[in-house]
Structures are given as structure tokens and as C-alpha cells.
Amino acid sequence: MSTTISPGSSKDLRSPLLSASAKDTGRAATQKICIDVMLQKYCGEFGPWQMRHFVLTSLAWALEAFHTMVMIFADREPDWRCVDGPLGQTSCNRVAKTVCGLEPGSWEWVGGVGSSTVAQWGLVCGEKYKVGLVQALFFGGCMIGAGIFGHLSDSFLGRKGSLTIVCLLNAIFGCITALTPDYITYLLLRFLTGFSTGGVGLCAFVLATEPIGPSRRGVAGMSTFYFFSTGIALLSLIAYVFPTWRALYIASSIPSLIFLVLVIPFISESPRWYLVRGKVNEAMTIMNSIAKSNGKELPEGITLGLDDESNTKSISESVNPTSNNGVSGSLVDVVRSPVTRVRLFLAVAINFLCSVVYYGLSLNVVNLDTNLYMTVVLNAVAEMPAFTITAILLDKFGRKPLAIGTLWFSGLFCFLGSLVRNDVVGVWKVLRMICGVLGIFGMAGTYNLLFIYTAELFPTVVRNAALGCATQASQMGAILAPFVVVLGGALPFVVFAICGIVGGIHAFYLPETLNKPLYDTMDGMESGEKDRDLLISV
Numbered sequence: 001m002s003t004t005i006s007p008g009s010s011k012d013l014r015s016p017l018l019s020a021s022a023k024d025t026g027r028a029a030t031q032k033i034c035i036d037v038m039l040q041k042y043c044g045e046f047g048p049w050q051m052r053h054f055v056l057t058s059l060a061w062a063l064e065a066f067h068t069m070v071m072i073f074a075d076r077e078p079d080w081r082c083v084d085g086p087l088g089q090t091s092c093n094r095v096a097k098t099v100c101g102l103e104p105g106s107w108e109w110v111g112g113v114g115s116s117t118v119a120q121w122g123l124v125c126g127e128k129y130k131v132g133l134v135q136a137l138f139f140g141g142c143m144i145g146a147g148i149f150g151h152l153s154d155s156f157l158g159r160k161g162s163l164t165i166v167c168l169l170n171a172i173f174g175c176i177t178a179l180t181p182d183y184i185t186y187l188l189l190r191f192l193t194g195f196s197t198g199g200v201g202l203c204a205f206v207l208a209t210e211p212i213g214p215s216r217r218g219v220a221g222m223s224t225f226y227f228f229s230t231g232i233a234l235l236s237l238i239a240y241v242f243p244t245w246r247a248l249y250i251a252s253s254i255p256s257l258i259f260l261v262l263v264i265p266f267i268s269e270s271p272r273w274y275l276v277r278g279k280v281n282e283a284m285t286i287m288n289s290i291a292k293s294n295g296k297e298l299p300e301g302i303t304l305g306l307d308d309e310s311n312t313k314s315i316s317e318s319v320n321p322t323s324n325n326g327v328s329g330s331l332v333d334v335v336r337s338p339v340t341r342v343r344l345f346l347a348v349a350i351n352f353l354c355s356v357v358y359y360g361l362s363l364n365v366v367n368l369d370t371n372l373y374m375t376v377v378l379n380a381v382a383e384m385p386a387f388t389i390t391a392i393l394l395d396k397f398g399r400k401p402l403a404i405g406t407l408w409f410s411g412l413f414c415f416l417g418s419l420v421r422n423d424v425v426g427v428w429k430v431l432r433m434i435c436g437v438l439g440i441f442g443m444a445g446t447y448n449l450l451f452i453y454t455a456e457l458f459p460t461v462v463r464n465a466a467l468g469c470a471t472q473a474s475q476m477g478a479i480l481a482p483f484v485v486v487l488g489g490a491l492p493f494v495v496f497a498i499c500g501i502v503g504g505i506h507a508f509y510l511p512e513t514l515n516k517p518l519y520d521t522m523d524g525m526e527s528g529e530k531d532r533d534l535l536i537s538v
Contacts, residue, residue: 032305035272035287036214036517038298043287045213046220047294053211054220056263058227060163060204063259065231066238066252067170067197071138071190072376073239074248075131077118079110100125114244121183130183134190136479141194143475149199150468151331154461158277159207160269162199162464167256167264169196174253178246198475201228202467205451210270210460211290214518218399221452222391225444229387232380236373272460275304276520306520331465334458339526343457344466346506348473350403351454353503354446355477356484357410357496361440363485382437386445398514399453403446403507410442411500418493432493439496446503456513460520 039045080099083106099107109119117123123130145166153162173193180186209221235252242251274283283304291298334340362379386406393402417435450470458466484495519525 031302033302034306034517034520035275035283035304038287038302038304039211039213039290040215042296042298042302043291044294044296046216047290047296049290049293050212050216050220052266052293053268054208054223056267057163057204057208058224059259059263060167060200061224061227062231062234063167063170063256064197064200064204065228066235066255067174067193067200068138068142069232069235069376070239070248070252071135073235074117074245075123075134076116077124077131078115080107081110082106083108098124111243114246116245117183117186120245121186123183130187132482134187135482137187137191138194138197139475139478141191141196142198142478143472145195145198146202146468146471146475147198147465148195148468150202150464150466150471153199153203153206153464154273158269158273159203159210159464160264160267163203163207163267164260164264166196166199166203167260170200171253171256171260174249174256178249178253198471199468202464202471206455206464206467207267207270209452209455210272210518211268211286214515215395217456217518218394218452218514219391221455222387222394222448224451225387225448226384229380229383233377236376236380240373271304272518272520275306276461280304306524331462331469333522334462334466337522337526340458340462340466340522343510344469346510347450347454347457347466347470350407350503350506351450351470352473352477353499353506354407354443354450355474356481356499357414357503358440358443358447359478359481360484360492360496361414361436361443363482382441383444386441387448390445390449394449394452395514398512399449399456400507400510400512403449403453403510404504406442406446406449407500407504407507409500410439410446411497411504413438413442414493414500415497418490418497420490435493439493439500443500453510453513456516456518457510459522459525460518461522 033041044050109115111119113119117134118131121127121130149157149162149166153159157165170193173189173196177186177189177193180189205221205224208224209217212220238251239248242248268286268289269282271283271286274280274286280303287304288298331344334344390402390406397405413435417432417439420432420435451467454467454470455463484492487495
């Protein structure tokens with residue numbers, strides 16, 4: 001007996017099978033999206049989670065200020081006075097500006113030999129160059145440490161692991177420095193402290209800003225320098241309370257231990273670093289925490305993918321998204337790529353020139369004949385308006401125009417300062433001081449901007465390595481700055497003006513990164529730049 005099946009009934013019989021298949025396919029499909037898209041659409045770009053993480057991580061900048069600027073107080077030349085007695089009355093003339101040429105025993109340091117390293121080891125007159133040598137070696141250590149820890153934080157140590165190690169080393173070297181028996185040992189320990197200090201700022205900066213969405217990342221990144229300036233002001237207070245250099249080194253190192261115990265455990269590793277290392281589950285755990293803390297929820301069916309694989313592609317659940325071995329990169333990859341090679345050269349040049357001006361002008365201000373503690377506080381506070389203004393204008397005018405503008409602003413006033421007569425009194429001295437203040441005001445804004453700008457120019461796999469290279473260039477500028485200052489007269493202002501103007505010219509050749517994606521891989525960045533160039537040509 002045969003049975004006839006109508007087309008309609010045939011469709012009905014087939015429908016459940018097709019629906020089930022479609023339903024299974026939908027359940028098995030997972031969409032990959034990059035971190036920036038996930039932050040914008042589902043997690044929130046700068047909610048309570050990012051705020052707490054940003055503040056805790058950026059506290060490390062205050063620690064860097066402690067270990068860097070402690071030399072201002074520890075290596076200062078204290079005041080001196082003639083001693084009571086026949087030798088002091090006959091051989092000591094307090095009208096003299098220095099102790100050079102005075103009879104030994106006819107004078108003494110105010111506060112005793114323990115007030116500073118200069119008094120401890122007699123680093124005056126013919127031995128004065130040794131103070132500059134300590135400063136140069138410290139920044140030399142920073143230069144080496146920035147490169148090494150920049151690479152390690154991009155590779156197996158990660159951002160949080162590198163930050164933990166450098167803070168631990170800072171605490172150890174700082175405390176040991178207080179026990180230094182002689183100048184040579186002191187020189188070595190300051191170099192080692194510089195080595196670890198060089199990695200603090202860049203590790204903290206990248207770790208603090210990478211979980212933040214693209215529209216808020218610029219302002220947040222530039223806000224890190226408030227912590228550095230606040231650290232300088234706090235250091236001045238610590239130095240006032242602990243006037244001897246040995247006690248000061250211990251007091252300025254203890255905060256690093258406190259940070260390790262009370263802050264580091266509450267800081268998360270960067271989800272971007274997890275992603276490029278192939279640890280997708282760990283990255284997704286952090287993204288879920290961000291969404292939950294920000295009052296949001298990640299929908300089912302999405303996962304993280306690198307920017308060169310996330311273009312709304314879907315993968316089957318049968319393919320394990322965590323099975324990749326991660327992506328790595330180094331400065332060799334940066335140099336090989338025609339896109340990042342030019343960016344690295346320009347970033348290094350601009351950071352070097354900026355550092356010469358920033359540290360050079362800072363040294364000129366510190367050498368004023370004023371109260372040292374108050375001067376340092378005022379210098380730190382004076383930089384904050386520059387940070388505020390550049391942060392406000394950052395997303396309005398973009399990174400590139402602001403970098404050019406601040407560099408040329410500083411260069412202009414340095415040039416004007418070189419034209420001012422070199423009178424020690426009167427209106428000309430005031431005008432030169434104003435030119436110097438405005439010069440450092442503009443360069444402080446540039447210095448602040450360069451961190452976020454440099455970080456956005458390179459993908460995640462090489463970001464810390466590239467930032468470390470730029471930081472090394474800054475340290476080279478810091479080493480050179482004291483030698484420019486000793487030229488005296490109008491020459492330092494001439495050099496600073498040239499550096500500012502040339503730096504602005506270099507910035508002309510950098511691309512704008514405002515509202516551009518923060519790439520994860522070299523391939524992703526190169527593909528994105530090709531697409532952008534294609535759109536421009538069309």
C-alpha cells in the first residue's frame with residue numbers, strides 16, 4: 001500500500017530537522033571580538049573597576065619619584081659655618097661663598113657630616129664632579145633597566161610581574177644604600193637603584209592604561225603624572241622630617257615595601273598581555289570581572305580574539321579558542337616593520353630632546369638660592385597645570401598637534417630666554433626666570449603626552465619594549481642635561497630652544513592616534529594601516 005506525501009507535508013517533515021540543525025549551529029558558534037570592542041560594547045570603558053585599578057597601579061609613579069628625586073636632598077651641599085676658636089676666627093671668612101681654600105678645621109657643616117653625602121665624603125671643590133657622576137650613573141641605570149624590563153614585561157614576566165620585581169629591587173637597593181660605607185659603594189648602589197627604577201614607570205603606565213577603553217585611555221594615561229608630581233612633593237616632606245641622608249634613604253624606600261604588601265595583591269594582570277600570550281581564559285576572567293564591577297554583563301557567544309582574527313569571525317566550539325600558543329614580539333620586529341620602524345626612530349628622538357629640556361630647565365630652577373624644600377614642592381605643583389591643560393585638550397585636538405604645540409611653546413620661551421641679558425639682579429633676571437618657568441611648563445605637558453602617544457603607536461606584543469626604548473632615550477637626555485647646564489650664561493637656553501623646535505619638527509612625521517584602535521599584533525597594525533592608506537587614496 002503506497003502513501004502519498006504532499007509538498008506541504010514534506011516541508012513539515014523536514015522543518016524540525018532543519019530547525020534543530022540551525023539551533024545547534026547557533027549554539028556552537030562563538031564570535032571573536034578584540035578587547036577595545038568588548039570594552040566599548042559590553043564592559044564599560046572607564047567604570048569603577050578601571051578607576052580602582054588605575055589608582056592602585058599609578059601609585060607606583062610616586063615610588064619612582066621617591067627613588068629618582070631623593071638625590072636632590074641626599075646629595076645636596078649643606079650650609080656651613082665657621083667654628084668657634086682661634087683657628088675659626090683667623091682662618092675662616094663667612095663672606096666666602098664656598099669652603100674651597102679655607103683651612104681644614106676652621107669650619108663645619110651645618111647639621112654635621114651625616115646631613116648629606118657631600119658632607120659625608122667631602123664632595124666639594126675638586127671633588128664636586130663626583131656628585132654629577134652619581135646622577136649620571138643613576139640615569140644610566142634607568143636607561144638599561146627600562147630596556148630590559150620593557151622586554152620582560154612584554155614576554156614571560158608580564159606587566160604585573162615586572163612591576164612587582166622592580167618595586168622589590170627598589171626597596172632592597174634603597175635600604176642597603178643607607179648602609180653605604182664609602183663613595184664607590186654608594187655609586188654602585190645608585191646605579192642599581194636606577195636599573196630597577198627605570199622599569200617602574202613604564203610597567204605601571206602600561207598596566208594602568210591597557211584595561212581602559214580607547215575614548216578614555218588618553219586622559220587617564222596623562223593623569224599618571226599627577227602621581228609622580230605628588231610623589232616629589234611628598235618626598236620634600238619626608239626629607240624635612242628625616243634630615244640625614246641615611247635616614248632619608250630608608251624612609252623613602254619603605255613605601256615600596258608597603259606597596260608590595262598592601263597594593264600589588266589587588267592589582268590585576270593586563271588582559272591584553274594574557275591575550276597575546278594565548279591565555280584567553282585568563283583574559284576573559286578579567287573582562288568578566290570588569291563587566292560585573294561596572295554593573296554590566298558579557299553576553300554568551302563572544303570571546304576575545306586578537307585584532308587580526310577578531311573581525312566578526314565565528315569559530316566552532318569544537319575548536320578550542322585557547323589552543324593557540326600566543327603571539328610574541330621584540331624590538332627586532334619593530335625595526336623590521338616599515339610601519340613601526342619610522343615610529344620608533346621618531347619616538348626615540350623626540351623623547352631624547354624632550355628630556356634634555358625638561359631635566360635641564362628643572363636643574364636651573366633647583367639651583368635658585370631659595371629654601372630647597374619649598375622650591376621642590378613649588379616645582380612639583382607648577383607642573384600640574386600643564387598636565388591638566390594637556391589632558392583637557394588631548395581628545396579635542398589630538399596627540400600630534402598637541403605634541404607639536406607644546407614642544408614649540410617650550411622652544412619659543414627658551415629662545416626668548418637666551419635673548420634676555422644675563423644680569424644677576426633687576427628686571428632681566430625676572431624675565432629670564434619667567435622664560436624658564438614657561439619653558440618647563442610647556443615641556444612638562446610634552447613629557448606627559450609622550451607616554452600615552454608612544455604607547456598608542458605600537459601594538460601590545462611590543463608596546464613595552466618600544467616604550468622602554470623611548471624611555472632609554474629619555475634617560476640619555478637626562479644624563480646629558482647637567483652638562484648643558486654647566487655651560488652657563490645664555491648657552492643652555494639656546495640648546496633647549498633648539499631641542500624643543502627640532503622635537504616639534506620630528507612630531508610632524510608621526511601619525512595621529514586619537515580614536516584609533518589599540519592594536520594587539522604587528523600583523524593587525526600593518527593590516528589596519530594598509531586599510532587606512534587605501535581609504536585615503538580612494
